[in-house]
Structures are given as C-alpha cells and as structure tokens.
Amino acid sequence: MNAAPAQKVLSAPLVVEFPFTRSLGPVQSAFLTGLRERTVLGVMASDGRVLVPPTEYDPVTAEEIRDLVEVGSTGTVTTWSWNAAPRRGQPLRRPFAWVLVRLDGADTALLHALDAPEGPASVRTGMRVGIRWSEQRSGAITDIACFEPVGTSAPTHRAEPHTGAFADPVTGIVAEARLDYTYTPGRAQTRYLDALAGHRTLGERCPRCRKVYVPPRGACPTCGVPTGEQVEVGPRGTVTTFCVVNIKAKGLDIEVPYVYAHIALDGAGLALHGRIAGIPYDQVRMGLRVEPVWTEGGRHPDHYRPTGEPDADYETYKELL
Amino acid sequence: MSGKEPVGVIGIGQTKHVSARRDVSLAGLVREAALRALEDAELGWADIDAVVIGKAPDFFEGVMMPELYLADALGAAGKPMLRVHTAGSVGGSTALVAANLVAARVHRTVLTLAFEKQSESNAMWGLSLPVPFQQPLLAGAGGFFAPYVRAYLHRTSAPGHIGALVAYKDRRNALKNPYAHLHEEDITLEKVRSSPMLWDPIRYSETCPSSDGACAMVLTDRAGAARAPRPPAWVHGGAMRSEPTLFAGKDAVSPRAGSDCAADVYRQAGITEPRREIDAVEMYVPFSWYEPMWLENLGFAKEGEGWKMTESGATELDGDLPVNPSGGVLSTNPIGASGMIRFAEAALQVRGAAGAHQVPGARRALGHAYGGGSQFFAMWLVAAEPPVS
Numbered sequence: 001m002n003a004a005p006a007q008k009v010l011s012a013p014l015v016v017e018f019p020f021t022r023s024l025g026p027v028q029s030a031f032l033t034g035l036r037e038r039t040v041l042g043v044m045a046s047d048g049r050v051l052v053p054p055t056e057y058d059p060v061t062a063e064e065i066r067d068l069v070e071v072g073s074t075g076t077v078t079t080w081s082w083n084a085a086p087r088r089g090q091p092l093r094r095p096f097a098w099v100l101v102r103l104d105g106a107d108t109a110l111l112h113a114l115d116a117p118e119g120p121a122s123v124r125t126g127m128r129v130g131i132r133w134s135e136q137r138s139g140a141i142t143d144i145a146c147f148e149p150v151g152t153s154a155p156t157h158r159a160e161p162h163t164g165a166f167a168d169p170v171t172g173i174v175a176e177a178r179l180d181y182t183y184t185p186g187r188a189q190t191r192y193l194d195a196l197a198g199h200r201t202l203g204e205r206c207p208r209c210r211k212v213y214v215p216p217r218g219a220c221p222t223c224g225v226p227t228g229e230q231v232e233v234g235p236r237g238t239v240t241t242f243c244v245v246n247i248k249a250k251g252l253d254i255e256v257p258y259v260y261a262h263i264a265l266d267g268a269g270l271a272l273h274g275r276i277a278g279i280p281y282d283q284v285r286m287g288l289r290v291e292p293v294w295t296e297g298g299r300h301p302d303h304y305r306p307t308g309e310p311d312a313d314y315e316t317y318k319e320l321l
Numbered sequence: 322m323s324g325k326e327p328v329g330v331i332g333i334g335q336t337k338h339v340s341a342r343r344d345v346s347l348a349g350l351v352r353e354a355a356l357r358a359l360e361d362a363e364l365g366w367a368d369i370d371a372v373v374i375g376k377a378p379d380f381f382e383g384v385m386m387p388e389l390y391l392a393d394a395l396g397a398a399g400k401p402m403l404r405v406h407t408a409g410s411v412g413g414s415t416a417l418v419a420a421n422l423v424a425a426r427v428h429r430t431v432l433t434l435a436f437e438k439q440s441e442s443n444a445m446w447g448l449s450l451p452v453p454f455q456q457p458l459l460a461g462a463g464g465f466f467a468p469y470v471r472a473y474l475h476r477t478s479a480p481g482h483i484g485a486l487v488a489y490k491d492r493r494n495a496l497k498n499p500y501a502h503l504h505e506e507d508i509t510l511e512k513v514r515s516s517p518m519l520w521d522p523i524r525y526s527e528t529c530p531s532s533d534g535a536c537a538m539v540l541t542d543r544a545g546a547a548r549a550p551r552p553p554a555w556v557h558g559g560a561m562r563s564e565p566t567l568f569a570g571k572d573a574v575s576p577r578a579g580s581d582c583a584a585d586v587y588r589q590a591g592i593t594e595p596r597r598e599i600d601a602v603e604m605y606v607p608f609s610w611y612e613p614m615w616l617e618n619l620g621f622a623k624e625g626e627g628w629k630m631t632e633s634g635a636t637e638l639d640g641d642l643p644v645n646p647s648g649g650v651l652s653t654n655p656i657g658a659s660g661m662i663r664f665a666e667a668a669l670q671v672r673g674a675a676g677a678h679q680v681p682g683a684r685r686a687l688g689h690a691y692g693g694g695s696q697f698f699a700m701w702l703v704a705a706e707p708p709v710s
Contacts, residue, residue: 012453020383021441025346055393056348062366062396064352172343177383183453193454211569221565241475243467244521245460252457257521260460262468269569273456286475300456314475319570321472 010190017178027056029171030068030164035143038133041068041162042106050159052106068164072104072157074130074150082120083113089178091146097123101147104157113146128153139170188218191230199294203268205229211269234265237304238312239288240320241271244281259284263304264320271320278305287311325424327708329546329553330668332362332539338502338653341440342533347387348394351436354535355395358432362539363550366396369539370428375405375415375435376657380450381442395434407561409605409692411435412536412660413699416688417559419540420701424556429542436535437655460520463528463608465694467520469573470610474522476574479613479628481522485513487609488527488651490637495648497638497677502532502653527609527651534655536662543707554668557685557708558589559701566694573695575618582698583619586687590702596621599702600683601643601670602636603663605690607650612636616644619689619700638678646670646678660690664701671705 024032027043031054034041043054044067051059058065080099086092091113097120100109115132116123130150137143185193188204192215195202204216204227211220212231219226242261248254259281262271276284278293289309292301334357336342342350351374359365372395374388384390388404395402405415412435419433451457460467473479492508495501516526546553562582564571583595592598604619606612613627621642622630630636636644645651647666650659667688669675680686685704691697 010454014450014453016380016450018380018383018443020443023343023346023438023441025344025349028346056346057352057393057396059393059398062393062398175383185454189454206569209569213569221568222570241468241472243460243464243471243523244518245464246517246521247461247519249460249464260464260468260520270567270571286471299454318476319572321469321573 007187007190009184009187010193011182011184014181014183015178016181017176020175020177022173022175024171024173025056026066026164027054027068029169030166032139032141032173033166033169034164035141036137036139036170037166038073038137039162040071040073040103040131041164042071042159043068049107050105051108052103052110068162069105069159070162071106071159072155074128074153074155074157075101075103075106076155077114077123077125077127077129078102078109079125080114080123082123091142095119096146099129099147101129104155105159112144115146115148122149140173186218188216188227192216193299196299199235200232201234201265203231203233205231212267213270214265214268214272231267233267234292236289236291236307237263237265237268238317238320239276239284239286239290240264240317241286242276242284257281261304262321263290264317268320274301275303276305277303285311287314287317326426326542327546328420328423328540328542328556329549329707330538330556330672330703331541331546331549331551331553332358332360332364333665333669333674334358334361334537335500335662335665336534337500338532338534338655340502340530340532342438343440347382347384347436347438348391350438350533351391351434351535351537352394354436354537355432355434358537358539361551364430364539368430369396369400369432371401371403371422371431372397373403373405373415373419373422373431373433375411375661377408377411377437378406381656382438383442395432401428407563407692407697407699409656410660410690410697410699411692412658412662413664413688413690413701414561414660414697416538416661416664417561417699417701419538420556420559423540423542426542430545431540432537433540433661434535434537435658435661437657438533439531439655440533463520463523466608467523470522470608473574473610473614477625477628482514483613483628483631484522484524484527484609485510486631487606487612488513491606491609491645491649491651494638494646494678495652498647498652499676500653501648502530502534503648523608523610529607529650529654530652532653532655534653534658536658536665538661538665538668551674552672552705554671554703554705555707557702557704558586560585560589561697561699563697566696574614575624576695576698578696579615579618579691579698580620582700586700586702587620590704592702595619596642599642599685599687601646601667601680601686603645603647603649603666603686603688605650605660605663606645607654609651612644615689619687638680643680646675646680648678660692660699663690664688667701668703671703673705
C-alpha cells in the first residue's frame, strides 16, 4: 500500500451556546424561590423519605408528591471528588471539591461545590458542612454559592412542613448552555476548500455509480465506497429550483427579498445551495444559467449571477433538483 | 406460539397543544399526556412493563438525554426505558419501536410517549449551528423545503392555489379537535391566500405553528386488548425507512424511502388499493403543499395527480379519503410529538373515538411521519378489526 500524501486537515473551534428557558412547575418553583429566601425545601416521598432537591413525582411509586418540607442549611458530606482545575462557569475559581451533601432533615443528597482552601486532604466523607449563600440571589441553584466546612456540630435540624408559598415566586429560569468543540471537516472537505481558495470547485467521482459529489464527503452515500477521483466541475451551472426568501434570517446580512437556489454546477451529480443576484428576484427561473461571483477573502462564492446563456432544458437537470 | 403477537392501541392521551405551557416543567408536560393515556386504558403505572419515549434533537430544549430525568414522571422506575431519535419522524418511529416490543413478546404492555416544549427551545437555532468552513444555510426550515415545493409545482403543473386549499381545510378541521393548537375561528380561504409570502412559493398560513405538547399511547397484546374497556385500534402494518439527506439522484419531491416504507406497510396489511381500502390518513404536512406531494408518494394518487385529489375535495373531512381530520401538523406542531399525534389520531379514527373530527365508519387509517431533510419515514396502518393470524 502506498502511504497517503501528508495533508494538512482543517480544524476550527465551534462554540455552541444558547440561553435555554425552563418552566419550573410547582415543585421546582418552590425549591428555587426558597433558595432566594435562604430556605431549603425538600419534598416528602410516599415512603416518608425527604428528597432534596425535591422531585415532582415519587421515584418509587410514580405518584405525584407535593408535601414540601424545610430542611437545614447544614449537612453531611456523603461522598466527594476533588476538582483541581475548575472550568468556566463552575461555582468556584480556585480548586474545590464536588460534594454530595445530605442536608440535616433530608434523606437524599444534593450535588454542589465545597470550598476547601486547605486542599483535598481537608475533605472527607462524613464531614460537616454548611451553605454559603450568594449575596445576590435570584431563585437559582447558584443562590447557594457553595458549601463550607462548619466544624463538628451534630445534625439537629428536623424536616418541618412548609407551604412552599412565597411572595413573587420564580416560575422560570434561563439556563445558559455552552459547548466547546474543535471541528474538523475531514480530508475530502479540506481538499475541496483548498481548491475553492483558488476559485476552483473540485468534486469527487464515485467509482461505482460515476456520480460526482460536490462538495465531496470522501465516500459515496449511495454505494458506500470511497470517492478518490477528483473532478473539477463548473464554474458555470444551472438553477434547478429555488425559493424567494422574504423574511430576514437571523445573523445573515442579506437584504430581502433574495433568491435561495439549488445550483447544479456543470459536471456535478447533485445541486449545491447558493444565492442568486445580478437579476431581479422575480425574474429568476428554473433552468437559469449562472456563474459564481467571488468577493475578496470569501471562502465560498458570495452569490451566483446569470451568464446570459439560454436557459437549460428541464430534461437536462430534472434529476438534480 | 408462532408469528407476531397482535398489537392493540388501548389508551391515547394528548395535552391541549398551545404555544407555551409555562405552568408545567417538561416532566409535568409528559406526565399529563401519560396519565390521560392510562386513564383511557383504565390502567395504572404498575400495569406498564416498559416505556418508550421520543423527542427531537436534545439541542431543541438543551436537556441532554431528558429521558433520564423523566423516568420518575413516567413511572419507569425498575422498568426498561428507551429513547428513540429520528428527527421530526421520531413520534412515529417511537410508536413503532414500542409496537415491536409487544409484537415480539418482549413486553406485554408498553407506554409510548413523545413530546416537545418548543417554547423553551429554539428549533431554528438547533437545526442551523454555525459549522466552520461551511456555507451557512441561507434560509430556515421553510426555505429548505420551499425549493422542493417549487419543483413539485413545475413537475406537475399544479395550479398555485392548491396549497391554500390544504391550509384552509386543515385549519377548519382543527376547529373540531379540542387538542389542536390553532383554533382560527375566523379562518377563510381568502385569509390564507392573502397571508404574507415567506419563502415563495410558501405563504405564512401554509406553515405549521410552534407548539408545546405531548402525546402518549398504551400498546398491549391480545390478552391486554381483551381486557381493555374501550375498543382497541389494531396495528396491521408498520415500517420505517431512511435515506441520506442529500445524494446524487435523490428525489426530494417524492423520496424513495417514503414510497418504499408505504409499500411495506400496505404489504403487511394486505392492502392493494390504498385509496379505496383506507378510510382516513393522518400524514405529516408541515407545509401545505406536502399534502399533494405525499398523496403521490404514499400511493393514493398517481404521479402528478396528488393536487387534483386535493382540489376535488377528496381529502376534506367529508371526502372519500379524509386527510388530517385532526387539523394535522399545520394546526399543531410540538415537533417530537407531531409524528406520534399522527399515529394516535389514526388510531382514534378506527376506535371511533375522534369526537367531532371523526370520519364516519372509519375502519382502516394510516398514520405517517417524516423527518430531517425528508430522510426518515415512519408509518403504521391501524384497523378496527384485529389482524387475521
């Protein structure tokens, strides 16, 4: 076997973030509003256990459970794990312990952070800890800034019934989600993008069905075989179908209306997608012959414009819609 | 014991679909549908052997693997709980996975459920992540499908008003369905026709809403169906097919995966003339033109003639093949649940339990779902009589 020629494969960061909203329902609403008021609420399960954090439905019987109780703000660590390198968005900036804390009066444990400035040697299962409240509280789990050691006091608090009623209850929260990826488009796409930098469009032909894939994926999705043979297609092509977009897409700086089209480049086995300009939007038609228009520094053609050639016959592109 | 176990639908529950259910958590939402399905079947949590749940991609609500935290709400403690995921068709494929568990005698009684809380999500965002190096998609979901609608118009020379007829019909049907999201009491054909053109040729009134909702069904075996308090809907055929989103030679107007899937279902059910033998269809029509397109793809009309069937009134509630008597996806779209609602509404029809949108005397009905870029298909055929075996 020949060694494949060394090829630098593209990669780039991909950050996915979104502020999701959450409707809380009655139990989570009481729990988070309670935190705002420095009150920790649990719920009484069908078997008499006190669940903290509370759930809406019994984990054993599936019955709806609504009997809220107040538990203490001190508790016992039931297990823990040291976090030596905190990441963005975690409760503390300096190294801390993730702990499960069974609050006094509760039968289940709550996950949170333990501020342990003396390091992991100071943390042990069974140690007594208490809540350090945040200065600014809004009705969120972060209203508990973290837990901190409280010496050797014995648990005294018992769960007391609580109505769960507070003034101005929190009914929803915004959960900021963020995922950090490193994205690589792979070897076939990298070859395609390298050629595009020279304003050439390189597809890849399937050795079995002979169709030319643009952009190439490195394999034919129909035949399931690698597509090694590179084939230059275009630059001209045919509008095989299109729509006129009348609503502005978020984050796209394009004036409406504009034409979003499927364009089969000459020699390609399927259409790619692009914008048509250089012609009034209401004169764009299926079969229109177009060519790419590049802008300085653009990775892809900015848009396609009419070539002035006669329209292509439907029979020539009917399978390229 | 030979052959497959017959599968009966003995419980159906839906939430009232609305644009935002701010009063309930995700757990509270699925619970509501599940309880209604159990109530319909007159069963309790202890009678359920397994739970099969479906929803659209996790990115939609940003809860990773929500099925894990929904186990309490769905009484799944100590039972198998599965999640199915096939984009917009997921409600249909979820029901089929549940049905197969009963048919294979793995479980006797299965609760299946699908949901979406679109108000807490962002489907548009979830579907169009800014992937590096790729040219951004220049249009939303409607823009993705609109060119295929234009291709259908070109291919069939269908007149431009057919899409509006579908939307007008489905919105009027929705008025008879208390669970439907859109109840446009003052809908007129003229209003549909004069609504803004969003992605020419698709108008605003020809697109689906964004809904919060859940749908649940209880499926059981022959013995379970015999004990059921109300008539079951019997599953006579079910199939799923998939194909790539884009490939050379793909016919996105009438995808082969869709027609193959329908052919498999008809073969299982012994149906040779779908138009004549099927009494009602609940098909996944998120943009109005997909009704005539699917009528052809599913074998109810010859190629190029689906629009004539719509134009003739055949798909109206009082036509010879009512399509989407519930109001369809055009009136209710909690994405992950939309496929299951089609399956459940088909079952309601053959149980004679569809209320004001009942098709009189419906004995056989087809439920259909599709998803992604027309790449996942799921269908079932349900009937009032049990399968002959």
